[in-house]
Amino acid sequence: MGEKILMKGAEAIAEAAIKAGAMAFFGYPITPQNETPEYFSRRMPEVGRIFLQAESEVAAINMIYGAACTGTRVFASSSSPGISLMQEGFSYIANSNVPCVVANVMRGGPGLGDIAPAQGDYFQATKGGGHGDYHTIVIAPHTLQEEVDLVLKAFDLAEKYRIMVVLIVDGLLGQMMEPVEFKETVDVTKFKVPEWATVGQGDREDRIIITSLDLAPEGLEKMNLHLQEKYRKIEEQEVMVEEYRMDDAEYAITAFGTMARISKTTIELARSEGIKVGLIRPITVWPFPSKTIENRANQVKFFFDTELNAGQMIEDVKLALNGARPVYFYGKMGGIVPSAEEVLEEFKKHLGGQHE
Amino acid sequence: MREFDPKSILEHEFQIFGGKIGSGKTEVSINLAIKMHQSGFNTVLFDMDIVKPYVRIRDIKDKLTPYGFEIVSPPELTRAIDLPVFPKNVIGKLMDKDIYKILDVGGDPYGAGSIAQFREIIREGLYNFFFIINTRRPETSNKVEIIKAIKKIQDASRMKVTHLVLNTHLRWETTSEIVREGYDIVREVSNELNIPIAFLCVDENHKELVDSIDLPYFPLKLFVNPLPIFGV
Numbered sequence: 001m002g003e004k005i006l007m008k009g010a011e012a013i014a015e016a017a018i019k020a021g022a023m024a025f026f027g028y029p030i031t032p033q034n035e036t037p038e039y040f041s042r043r044m045p046e047v048g049r050i051f052l053q054a055e056s057e058v059a060a061i062n063m064i065y066g067a068a069c070t071g072t073r074v075f076a077s078s079s080s081p082g083i084s085l086m087q088e089g090f091s092y093i094a095n096s097n098v099p100c101v102v103a104n105v106m107r108g109g110p111g112l113g114d115i116a117p118a119q120g121d122y123f124q125a126t127k128g129g130g131h132g133d134y135h136t137i138v139i140a141p142h143t144l145q146e147e148v149d150l151v152l153k154a155f156d157l158a159e160k161y162r163i164m165v166v167l168i169v170d171g172l173l174g175q176m177m178e179p180v181e182f183k184e185t186v187d188v189t190k191f192k193v194p195e196w197a198t199v200g201q202g203d204r205e206d207r208i209i210i211t212s213l214d215l216a217p218e219g220l221e222k223m224n225l226h227l228q229e230k231y232r233k234i235e236e237q238e239v240m241v242e243e244y245r246m247d248d249a250e251y252a253i254t255a256f257g258t259m260a261r262i263s264k265t266t267i268e269l270a271r272s273e274g275i276k277v278g279l280i281r282p283i284t285v286w287p288f289p290s291k292t293i294e295n296r297a298n299q300v301k302f303f304f305d306t307e308l309n310a311g312q313m314i315e316d317v318k319l320a321l322n323g324a325r326p327v328y329f330y331g332k333m334g335g336i337v338p339s340a341e342e343v344l345e346e347f348k349k350h351l352g353g354q355h356e
Numbered sequence: 357m358r359e360f361d362p363k364s365i366l367e368h369e370f371q372i373f374g375g376k377i378g379s380g381k382t383e384v385s386i387n388l389a390i391k392m393h394q395s396g397f398n399t400v401l402f403d404m405d406i407v408k409p410y411v412r413i414r415d416i417k418d419k420l421t422p423y424g425f426e427i428v429s430p431p432e433l434t435r436a437i438d439l440p441v442f443p444k445n446v447i448g449k450l451m452d453k454d455i456y457k458i459l460d461v462g463g464d465p466y467g468a469g470s471i472a473q474f475r476e477i478i479r480e481g482l483y484n485f486f487f488i489i490n491t492r493r494p495e496t497s498n499k500v501e502i503i504k505a506i507k508k509i510q511d512a513s514r515m516k517v518t519h520l521v522l523n524t525h526l527r528w529e530t531t532s533e534i535v536r537e538g539y540d541i542v543r544e545v546s547n548e549l550n551i552p553i554a555f556l557c558v559d560e561n562h563k564e565l566v567d568s569i570d571l572p573y574f575p576l577k578l579f580v581n582p583l584p585i586f587g588v
Contacts, residue, residue: 004526175411
């Protein structure tokens with residue numbers, strides 16, 4: 001591969017999924033992720049794979065569910081209201097233990113909201129937007145190159161744990177353009193059908209049944225315990241986090257996606273004024289890097305969480321700290337993205353005159 | 357090495373910018389409007405983009421107002437909305453013979469097709485149609501793809517591309533080799549279709565990138581500039 005090209009975020013997600021070996025895409029148009037299905041609609045026939053515009057997001061996620069049961073790599077994308085429609089399917093997929101990858105290019109909410117960038121779907125993504133005790137792995141890149149690299153990683157994780165992996169980016173990361181490089185192309189001819197996949201009985205004695213249902217409470221409890229065991233393992237092994245300029249930091253900003261990126265500029269501005277601040281950026285927002293945050297509690301005076309919402313990830317930061325340090329918040333809603341200077345100004349309000 | 361002089365295109369009253377999504381139409385049309393206005397020409401910039409949902413001219417109007425040229429854009433209500441709406445006074449303005457009209461048209465055949473309805477006003481001989489090319493974008497990375505893209509845009513808009521514009525770049529990772537490679541590809545297209553390359557674009561802070569290329573260069577002030585990047 002190698003050569004860099006200039007791509008829009010939503011296009012880059014699609015090409016990354018194709019390079020990762022996605023054999024089928026199911027989705028439905030919604031701004032600001034339209035470039036993803038549009039790109040798939042052109043490229044999937046070129047590579048002899050499946051693109052299908054479903055009649056709704058409800059249909060799309062159930063097509064994903066069905067296709068994922070065959071053990072093939074499947075991908076869907078949507079934006080906030082469309083992802084809400086898909087939540088029933090998320091829950092069914094979780095308890096059926098089938099792998100798939102879904103991208104949510106988040107826009108302003110709640111309700112129909114607007115088409116501007118937002119991060120208001122953090123709770124939905126990390127706490128289980130559908131019913132029952134379940135999780136999906138949730139990945140939050142902050143550049144387009146990272147987006148591309150993590151789509152590939154997402155498929156690997158999905159298959160390793162037979163779980164749905166959700167990529168959350170806000171509309172800005174979906175619409176902006178940056179140079180990207182596709183470092184790896186998965187050879188789909190080497191795909192093997194996993195032993196759990198429902199691809200016909202063949203010469204097996206028993207049929208394979210994939211279901212999210214067990215009407216006997218004891219049976220359903222067993223399914224739940226299996227899920228919980230899987231989630232604990234993921235929490236132990238799959239946390240991804242970036243610590244930026246934390247070595248000598250006296251304060252820590254916590255942020256993900258676009259706000260983490262803006263915070264990096266804020267940190268440069270603050271440091272030019274002699275304020276030693278660093279960033280803890282969760283790359284997986286579930287599993288959440290609680291230990292990383294806890295480990296910095298004794299080093300910094302306070303945490304400052306900033307998000308494009310009313311304060312969602314801050315709850316996980318507070319849980320990680322368990323009261324050890326104060327956690328302040330600055331957020332914007334409705335699709336408004338603050339500048340690095342605005343974030344700095346809000347941050348400085350908590351310094352108590354030490355750096356005026 | 358000489359700077360692009362807009363006077364060289366002023367025999368025509370319409371300056372239309374078309375091309376693939378993400379080729380740089382908005383950025384170039386804004387810069388041309390500034391340049392023509394500053395050179396004393398009565399210039400109006402038209403936001404005709406019905407395709408992209410973010411960073412259209414109407415979304416960054418505040419940044420452009422200080423330059424003083426007139427902007428014709430869809431009503432304020434359509435800011436931050438992806439409705440395919442044209443400005444309400446667009447026909448009257450397009451018919452105004454006393455102004456130079458720069459049109460930022462939406463990307464791809466879908467965007468270009470929307471201006472076909474004005475072809476009785478924007479008649480052949482009255483316009484320059486600039487097809488902007490970034491050879492580091494998907495679907496315009498080689499001669500065959502570019503020619504296909506030009507034909508599709510011509511068919512959709514029912515207008516003829518009169519000039520090519522070279523806008524090969526990789527944002528902060530642009531090198532003179534990358535620009536040169538784009539030039540070689542676009543020159544092939546130019547020879548094959550017999551359409552001249554009007555100019556090449558370069559970030560005004562990095563003019564050295566185009567030093568070795570024998571084309572008029574157009575230094576761009578970047579308005580459609582998203583987030584900075586640190587530590588990656």
